[in-house]
Amino acid sequence: MRSQDYDRLYLSPPHLGRHELNYLHKAIEDNWVAPIGPNLDGFERDICEYTGAHHCVALSSGTAAIHLGLILLGVGPGDTVLCPSFTFVATANPITYLGATPVFVDSETDTWNLCPERLREAIEDQLQQGRRPKALLVVHLYGMPAKLREILALAAEYNIPVLEDAAEALGSRHEGVPLGTFGAVGVFSFNGNKILTTSGGGVLVTNNAEWARKARHLATQARDVASHYQHSETGYNYRLSNLLAGIGRGQMELIEERVKKRREIHAWYREQLADVGGLRVAPVELAGNRSNRWLTTLLLDPTETSITPEQLRLHLETRNIESRPLWKPLHLQPLFAATPMYGGTVCADLFARGLCLPSGSAMTEVDLRRVTSAVHEIC
Structure with missing residues (x-):
């Protein structure tokens, strides 16, 4: 039979119910269609309650969340950041945004994630070359938890902060604890093909209140406190809209x-x-x-x-x-x-x-x- 004789079966299409409409209708009725609003605050609370993270900042994409997370960890021009090679390019692109260099590490055959043995090799070789990695990006590929016990032990041994790219892993757990909460910063993606979608979007989670405040500040064009528009540092237009956050709230009810x-x-x-x-x-x-x-x-x-x-x-x-x-x-x-x-x-x-x-x-x-x-x- 010809391919057109069948309805298309997509890889991972959005799966919406009617829960999302409740939040969208409320936002429209209340005229909360601007970038911020009750849905945005509520969605961030939902993520915190589900993951156990203390703070959540809803953003326009998981990539934006990685970018801001690296800024919070102090990554800048000339730095190196350890990163798995076996991942989507969005994991590594924000490293280059900041003028830093990714240092790629191979996978292990059990979970397909970052190999602890190759990670140690990379860290020690970089140190011998006089370069101390500024951060470590850990990815949970296809939702599969990485070997966190070994990886986090290495990060602690060498005092390297961890940014946890859990873009594909909302709902996954390691030893009963939700992924995304093991690093100094965690990231989730809500792109259209993810297990939970806001059409496009992502979040940054952290237990550091000052970092959460800083991420919100940077994500809203880094506007200073003033009656006029004043800016003392480079900011970004990264905040998730109140409407899309409403979709996320409905999706969270079914995660x-x-x-x-x-x-x-x-x-x-x-x-x-x-x-x-x-x-x-x-x-x-x-x-x-x-x-x-x-x-x-x-x-x-x-x-x-x-x-x-x-x-x-x-x-x-x-x-x-x-x-x-x-x-x-x-x-x-x-x-x-x-x-x-x-x-x-x-x-x-x-x-x-x-x-x-x-x-x-x-x-x-x-x-x-x-x-x-x-x-x-x-x-």
Whole structure:
């Protein structure tokens, strides 16, 4: 059958209910459509209550949150910032905004996140070269918690502050504690494809009240206290709007339901594809962790199957099913060709062998069977 004979199955589309309308209607009735308002304050409270963070600043994107977080950690021109290579470019771009240099670190094979062994190697080598890393960016890829115990121990040993990029990981936990709250600063993204969306948006969380105040100040063009417009430092137009925050409030009412559904989708794929030779749904959760399973991902073993991820992706397209390669490591991107890298073979291998499957929380069993049937057709 032709791809147009099927409705499109997207990778991770927004999943809205009617909860969002309650907040949007209220904002419009009260004429609170300006950048600030009750929804914005309420959304920040919701995030704090859910994560346990003391302070939250709602922003226009997760990228903006990383940018401000790095500023709070004192990153500036000439500094180096440790960062995983296996992540979306938005993790590293804000480092360059500030005139600093990312130092990329390879993944480990269990969670696909930052490898503690390669991290130690990177820190010690940078110190030997006379460069003390200004900060460490930790990412929880596809919602899977990184090996935080080992990573945080290294950061403490070398006195390097941690910015936790939990953009993909709202609802994930490490040893029962919500991700995003282990670093000096944490970041979540609410882009349209995330498990919770505000159309576009993100938040910065921290337990430091002064940092939260500073982030709000910078996010609103760094306007000084005065009756006129006065500015003593560079600011940014980064604040989330009251309307979009209303969408976020409605979404937050359903966050645990959304996590439950994504985890069920992952379990379905794992069970239904277990008999496919050369294919493995991965990574597996480590003991004490809970992944929100934002996206279900798989690996193909070239020693057991001749099918490549690209062949599988193109076959799914013939069934009008969207899939996507795993993140291309940043050290392989033209943008960062000259950037320092420690390791690289693990994340490069994952990129070469991996694919993301449709994982939206509105998927039905019919949708899931359509995906797994299409996989069985070619594998």
